[in-house]
Every structure is written in C-alpha cells, then in structure tokens.
Amino acid sequence: MPKTKVALIGVGNCACALIQGLQYYGKTDKKQVLTGLRNHSLGGLTPSDIQVVAAFDIDERKVGKDLAEAIFAKPNNAPKVANIAKTGVKVHKGPLLDGVGDQTKTVVQFSKASDADVAQELKKAGAEIVINLLPSGATKASAFYAEQALAAKCAFVNTTPNFIASNPDWAKRFADAGLPLVGDDLVDQVGSTALHRTLLQLLAGNGVKITETYQLDVGGGTESMDTMDRTRDAKRAIKTESVASTLPYKTEVVAGSTDYVDFLQNKRDSYFWISGTYFCNAPMQIDLKFSTVDAPNAGSVLFDIVRAVKLAQSKKLKGSIEAICAYGFKHPPQMLTLEAAEEAFKKFVAENS
Numbered sequence: 001m002p003k004t005k006v007a008l009i010g011v012g013n014c015a016c017a018l019i020q021g022l023q024y025y026g027k028t029d030k031k032q033v034l035t036g037l038r039n040h041s042l043g044g045l046t047p048s049d050i051q052v053v054a055a056f057d058i059d060e061r062k063v064g065k066d067l068a069e070a071i072f073a074k075p076n077n078a079p080k081v082a083n084i085a086k087t088g089v090k091v092h093k094g095p096l097l098d099g100v101g102d103q104t105k106t107v108v109q110f111s112k113a114s115d116a117d118v119a120q121e122l123k124k125a126g127a128e129i130v131i132n133l134l135p136s137g138a139t140k141a142s143a144f145y146a147e148q149a150l151a152a153k154c155a156f157v158n159t160t161p162n163f164i165a166s167n168p169d170w171a172k173r174f175a176d177a178g179l180p181l182v183g184d185d186l187v188d189q190v191g192s193t194a195l196h197r198t199l200l201q202l203l204a205g206n207g208v209k210i211t212e213t214y215q216l217d218v219g220g221g222t223e224s225m226d227t228m229d230r231t232r233d234a235k236r237a238i239k240t241e242s243v244a245s246t247l248p249y250k251t252e253v254v255a256g257s258t259d260y261v262d263f264l265q266n267k268r269d270s271y272f273w274i275s276g277t278y279f280c281n282a283p284m285q286i287d288l289k290f291s292t293v294d295a296p297n298a299g300s301v302l303f304d305i306v307r308a309v310k311l312a313q314s315k316k317l318k319g320s321i322e323a324i325c326a327y328g329f330k331h332p333p334q335m336l337t338l339e340a341a342e343e344a345f346k347k348f349v350a351e352n353s
C-alpha cells in the first residue's frame with residue numbers, strides 16, 4: 001500500500017507531536033499500538049501509512065533543517081518522547097505574510113532565506129494532503145497556503161480557527177478542483193470543549209436546568225501567546241457556540257482562552273464552572289480543573305483525519321467533507337452532537353474503506 005503523503009505548514013508544537021507520534025506508533029509493539037490512539041487502524045490504514053514529505057516554516061532555527069531537528073528547535077516546547085532519526089525532509093522557507101503577531105515576534109527568529117515556491121515544492125514532494133498548522137492569527141497566510149494546495153492539487157486540512165472549510169466560497173473552489181477540504185479548528189483528543197459539552201449534555205439529559213457555565217483556559221505554548229494577542233475573541237466565539245449548541249435551551253455560557261502563562265510550557269489548564277438547579281429547584285454546582293499537554297492532544301485526531309481524507313481522495317470525494325469536519329473540528333460547516341458526529345464519521349469510514 002503506498003503511503004499517504006502529507007505536507008506540514010508550520011513546524012511548531014503540533015508538528016512536533018505529530019512526527020514523534022508517527023515514530024512512536026510506527027513500531028509494532030502491541031502495547032503501544034493499543035494505548036493512546038482512538039483508532040489504530042482506520043479504513044485499513046495505520047499510522048505507519050502516513051508519511052510527511054514536505055514542511056514549511058519561517059523561523060531560522062527550523063528552515064533548512066531536517067524535520068528531525070526542526071521539530072525540537074525553540075520556541076517549540078512540546079515534550080520529547082521519541083528520538084527521531086533523520087527524515088530526509090528539509091524545512092522550506094514559506095512566505096511570512098501575517099504568520100507572526102506582535103507578541104510572538106518576541107520569540108520567533110525570522111529566517112533570511114528566500115521564499116520557496118510552495119505549490120512547486122508540494123508537487124515535487126508528491127504531497128497529497130496539506131495540513132495547515134499555522135498560528136491561529138495567521139488568516140492571510142492560511143488563505144495563501146490553501147491557494148497553494150489548490151494549485152498543487154492537494155487536499156487541505158485546516159487545524160486553525162480561520163474559516164476555510166466552513167466558508168462556502170472555499171468549499172466550492174475545492175469542490176470545483178475535485179479536492180477534499182476539512183476544518184476548521186481541530187478538536188483535541190481529550191479536549192476541554194468536548195468535556196464541557198459532555199458534562200452539560202449529561203446534566204441537561206437528567207433534567208438539570210443549567211443557569212450559568214464557563215470554561216477558561218490558560219496555556220504556555222506560542223499558540224497561547226498568539227491567541228492572547230490576535231484571536232482571543234474569535235476562539236471564544238467558536239468555543240462558546242460549540243458548548244452552547246449542546247444545550248436544548250439558551251443560558252449563560254462562556255468558553256475561551258484566558259491567559260498565557262510562560263512557565264506552563266506546552267501545558268494547558270482548563271477551569272470549569274457549572275451552576276444549575278434540579279428537582280424542586282435544588283441547587284448544584286461543579287467546580288473543576290482539567291490539565292493536559294497541548295500538542296500531543298492534536299496527534300490522535302490528526303491521524304484519524306489524514307486517513308479519512310485519504311479515503312475521501314480514493315473515492316474522489318470533493319469539497320467540504322462534512323462527516324470528517326463534524327468529527328474532527330470545532331467549527332465545521334455543519335455542527336452535530338458528539339454522538340451524531342461520531343456516528344457520521346464511523347459510517348463515512350465504513351462506506352469509503
């Protein structure tokens with residue numbers, strides 16, 4: 001079976017976790033394959049069927065370096081869990097555009113190399129799927145790389161909260177080109193939004209009237225820094241909409257990122273507050289802290305999405321692929337309940353394997 005060839009736009013913390021995960025789960029040790037992944041085999045594909053063939057960044061500590069070295073370069077701070085042998089894939093210099101905000105300028109070292117012809121490099125590498133892992137504030141840069149994916153005839157996976165898959169104009173352009181498009185804003189494997197939605201669904205299903213609830217995150221990666229600077233409001237709107245959609249009635253809901261705390265490194269703490277009433281107006285409250293490491297939280301979902309997009313490509317599906325978007329993203333073109341999204345994804349995989 002030929003490998004699924006992917007290109008990474010942005011060699012930051014998520015890319016670091018993804019590449020380490022490919023090595024970690026590429027081994028055949030049974031215990032390892034059974035822990036930490038939602039699906040080891042999906043549509044007959046395992047993580048070892050995924051191959052990274054190209055990568056782009058703008059930081060001089062990453063550009064020109066082999067991916068094995070670039071993923072551990074500063075300011076990345078995702079934990080190292082695997083020794084990565086040379087991959088033979090050198091990081092190209094991509095155009096900067098709005099990739100770096102005022103805050104992250106303080107931690108990025110700009111490469112002076114000249115910009116690669118992105119579409120050309122994607123074609124040369126034989127890339128089939130482009131994964132956009134740019135900072136969340138990189139709106140113009142995300143659009144630029146989506147254009148390059150179109151030009152190189154690649155599917156596009158948008159992990160950022162910029163609206164691409166959920167924008168009907170982009171969906172039409174990918175559909176017209178015969179290419180799959182999925183997004184927007186990746187869900188985490190053990191995510192605060194999914195946990196919040198599950199708790200609310202459980203309570204509301206049991207007859208609880210939620211009166212107010214919030215979920216506030218603090219994190220320490222550059223993405224948290226960029227969120228504070230450029231996308232706090234947009235991310236808050238996406239998360240709040242996603243959480244509120246779980247309840248069958250309107251109530252006070254706030255969900256979003258609150259602050260950047262450098263010493264947390266790649267960790268993220270989420271604080272939940274839920275207040276409501278149940279039988280004869282009796283009060284109930286939940287006050288909860290949930291701690292995760294950010295980058296590894298993207299790995300398992302990305303493995304599933306890449307393999308599902310490969311299935312879509314093999315069946316010549318095009319445009320926004322709703323079952324993949326609803327399963328893997330917080331702002332899909334069509335929001336489904338967690339159960340309906342899981343069901344739609346399983347059905348999609350079964351029908352297209």
Ligand SMILES: NC(=O)c1ccc[n+]([C@@H]2O[C@H](COP(=O)([O-])OP(=O)(O)OC[C@H]3O[C@@H](n4cnc5c(N)ncnc54)[C@H](O)[C@@H]3O)[C@@H](O)[C@H]2O)c1
Nearest residue numbers: 010011012013014057094095096099133135136160186223
């Ligand atoms: N669990 C998760 O980590 C998670 C979950 C949901 C969504 N996401 C999304 O994934 C994306 C990546 O997150 P991250 O933590 O890896 O971010 P990061 O800040 O660690 O990495 C971003 C990388 O993009 C590079 N970059 C900036 N501008 C560029 C350009 N013009 N061309 C090429 N490269 C450029 C940066 O140098 C950096 O290496 C974010 O948009 C985030 O919202 C992540």
